[in-house]
Amino acid sequence: xxxxxxxxxxxxxxxxxxxxxxxxxxxxxxxxxSINVQVKEDxxxxxxxxxxxxxxxxxxVLIPRRAFIKALEGTSxxxxxxx
Numbered sequence: 001x002x003x004x005x006x007x008x009x010x011x012x013x014x015x016x017x018x019x020x021x022x023x024x025x026x027x028x029x030x031x032x033x034s035i036n037v038q039v040k041e042d043x044x045x046x047x048x049x050x051x052x053x054x055x056x057x058x059x060x061v062l063i064p065r066r067a068f069i070k071a072l073e074g075t076s077x078x079x080x081x082x083x
Contacts, residue, residue, distance in 0.1 A: 035061060
């Protein structure tokens with residue numbers, strides 16, 4: 001049985017600082033595989049296609065939870081720059 005997708009409100013309530021593509025894919029309406037592929041391509045080209053920061057550690061993609069939430073709420077600027 002597939003776990004229920006989290007809502008943005010449920011993500012806000014989490015105590016973990018880093019999210020994985022499986023956490024955010026349903027909220028963005030994309031496949032988690034697509035997020036993985038794009039992050040890896042971005043790291044190779046030196047850019048960020050998302051409006052929130054991403055991290056690639058080995059083959060694992062991580063997304064800072066607070067920055068992701070701020071980006072979706074419109075409280076940060078493009079490409080994960082919170083300045």
